[in-house]
Amino acid sequence: MHNESKPVWWRTAFLIALGLTLAGSGMLAQAATTLLNVSYDVTRELYKEINPAFIKSWETKTGEKLAINQSHGGSSKQATSVAGGLEADVVTMNQSTDIDLLVGQGGLVAADWEKRFPFGAAPYTSTSVFLVRKGNPKAIRDWGDLARPGVAVIVPNPKTSGNGRYTYLAAWGYAVHKGGNEGQARDFVKRLFANVPVLDGGGRGATTTFTQRGIGDVLVTFENEAALIDKEVGGDKFDIVYPSASILAEAPVAVVDKVVARKGTRKQAQAYLEFLYSAEGQDIIARHHFRPRNEAVLKKYARDFPSLKLFTVESVFGSLAKAQKVHFDDNAIYDQIVIANYRERK
Amino acid sequence: MSVASATSVASPRRVLPGFNLTLGYTLVYLSLLVLIPLAAVFIKTASLSLDQFWAVISSPRVVASYKLSFGASLLAAAINVVFGLLLAWSLVRYRFPGKGLVDSLVDLPFALPTAVAGIALTAIYSANGWVGRIIEPHGIKIAFTPLGVLVALIFIGLPFVVRTVQPILQDLEKELEEASASLGASRWQTFRFVVFPALLPALLTGFALAFARAVGEYGSVIFIAGNMPMVSEITPLMIITKLEQYDYVGATAIAVVMLLASFVLLFAINMLQGWTARRSGRDR
Known part of the structure; x- marks a missing residue:
């Protein structure tokens, strides 16, 4: 009994030690190649599909096993977290201003980040479209209809939401593209926002207000969100309406230089973001209703992406940073418009 | 010596x-x-600078938000004092089936994530919700108005009053009321001169706690408020919008005003509470 138990004991100890060593080395290997992608709110489902695809492609190419973690939240809040020390290898946002912030914060991101990947470092785009009640009872066809008296428009708060800011900029850009001067654009946007009864904090909140609370005749939101509502809530309740023109909302990505330099993950982070531009990555992107940059993929999914005139933020406003300053900062044009609307209602 | x-x-x-x-x-x-x-x-x-600070904290929109945040919080706390006392009274003095259940229901606003509370309240009080459907035709709008803010603040503040008043009520000797009645006091006089003074310090504590919680509340209010400028924007939302612009200093300036105002109010309530406690001999 005694003689037998001793070797068993030793074997067990050996196995445990071996197990610990393996686990330890496994953990070390994993720690060396774990990427953290800090992203905005509605990309959760997208990256759930991108990550395994990239991990597989990276392993077949290099033999290295990667793990990718995700963090999601409001775009600006996420950028603030990274600036505050959240160890993101890459950031994938929906506004260039959120990445500009990281350039300003001790150069976490290189100043020329927009030139480091194709298409201004934005692998996909979206645009602001309309969701109306089934049958379009208020006959809403274009931006002009949103400013009509008696139409209730649901828009997320431009002060707290990128989605809301793009809606505002799209409406302004539409007025400019119709040949309006600044005063006319301002008047148009003012009349549109006079029709807004509720300002939800973010895109999802606006969706809930429109679909669940039954408030408003039209919801202005990103194309991917509209497609998702159509799929999730049911196509028999709502119709998607494409205006004649809208804004090109570019979703920028960047490698966080300071972090990858310290962690030694630059190669992997770079490849991860490049993967978003690959045919496979672009296909996944298109399936999540974001407009791919790849022409072939765009053609394949043409049915999901009706063509409309898309204007960039740069062409109308110079840059998103400038638009933020002129339109959305405290007491800038948006604030002046909503205060004026409030005074007129009184 | x-x-x-x-x-x-x-x-x-x-x-x-x-x-x-x-x-x-x-x-x-x-x-x-x-x-x-x-x-x-x-x-x-x-x-x-002092001028910049003043410009931030006195802009019309921010001032409107102070009025809503502090006004609705004070009103909500006052309403909670009345109905929280009623609730605590029934829980302590009466026996009824399902009492244990009701007792634990009171704590629910403590435990519920505030966003869940906000979405649930909005769902009930909006035009197509259970309550909203009934009252909206009468011209009373709750969801997406300042009234909705008040409802949310009442909801989150309720347990504070109940839970501070309940133990005092439990300790209150029935003999005092009986003595009062046998000395010829009416029911109202017994409540007014015997029970109420003994409960006042606890009620004030409950008021202070419910108020403090309501002033800082963001999660639940944001869903039901509608967030219209000058009308239904709460002060914490003004702080969040500043943060969205990466205006940290502006955000902290408003936070300082909130902190100071809350501190002054809470300090005053605490002084009042101490004074009533000494007067009613419940000084501890």
Whole structure:
């Protein structure tokens, strides 16, 4: 009994030690190649599909096993977290201003980040479209209809939401593209926002207000969100309406230089973001209703992406940073418009 | 001899030892968790000049939000004092089936994530919700109006009043009321002159807690408020919008105003509470 138990004991100890060593080395290997992608709110489902695809492609190419973690939240809040020390290898946002912030914060991101990947470092785009009640009872066809008296428009708060800011900029850009001067654009946007009864904090909140609370005749939101509502809530309740023109909302990505330099993950982070531009990555992107940059993929999914005139933020406003300053900062044009609307209602 | 007696009067012997240890611990703990973060708010704000600070905190939109935040919080706390007392009274004085259930329901607003509370309340009080459907045709709008803010603040503040009043009510001797009645007092007089003074300190504590919670509340209010400028924007939303613009200093400036106003109000309530406690002989 005694003689037998001793070797068993030793074997067990050996196995445990071996197990610990393996686990330890496994953990070390994993720690060396774990990427953290800090992203905005509605990309959760997208990256759930991108990550395994990239991990597989990276392993077949290099033999290295990667793990990718995700963090999601409001775009600006996420950028603030990274600036505050959240160890993101890459950031994938929906506004260039959120990445500009990281350039300003001790150069976490290189100043020329927009030139480091194709298409201004934005692998996909979206645009602001309309969701109306089934049958379009208020006959809403274009931006002009949103400013009509008696139409209730649901828009997320431009002060707290990128989605809301793009809606505002799209409406302004539409007025400019119709040949309006600044005063006319301002008047148009003012009349549109006079029709807004509720300002939800973010895109999802606006969706809930429109679909669940039954408030408003039209919801202005990103194309991917509209497609998702159509799929999730049911196509028999709502119709998607494409205006004649809208804004090109570019979703920028960047490698966080300071972090990858310290962690030694630059190669992997770079490849991860490049993967978003690959045919496979672009296909996944298109399936999540974001407009791919790849022409072939765009053609394949043409049915999901009706063509409309898309204007960039740069062409109308110079840059998103400038638009933020002129339109959305405290007491800038948006604030002046909503205060004026409030005074007129009184 | 006289010296010894003087010191013994100044510091009576405590039954439990460790005064220095506990006081030291209290100070360190409070500093780390409360004072240092709050000091950081003040230091960050100090980078503004007085004129800039004033411009931030006195802009019309921010002022409108103070009125809503502090007004609705005070009103909600006052309503909670009345109905919280009623609730606590029924829970302590009466026996009815399902009492245990009701008792634990009171704590639910403590436990519920505030976003869930906000979405649930909005769902019920909006035009197509259970309650909204009934009252909206009568011209009363709750969801997406300042009234909705009030409803949310009442909801989150309720347990504070119930839970502070309940133990005092339990300790209140029935004999006092019986004595009062046998001395010829009417039911109202018994409540007014016997029960109410004994409960007042606890009610004030409950009021202060419910108010403090309501002023800082963001999660639940944001869903039901509608967030229209000048009408239904709460002060915490003004702070969040500043943060969205990466205007940290502006955000802390508003936070300083909230902190100071809350501190003054809470301090006043606490003084009042101490005064009523001494008057009713419940000083502890």
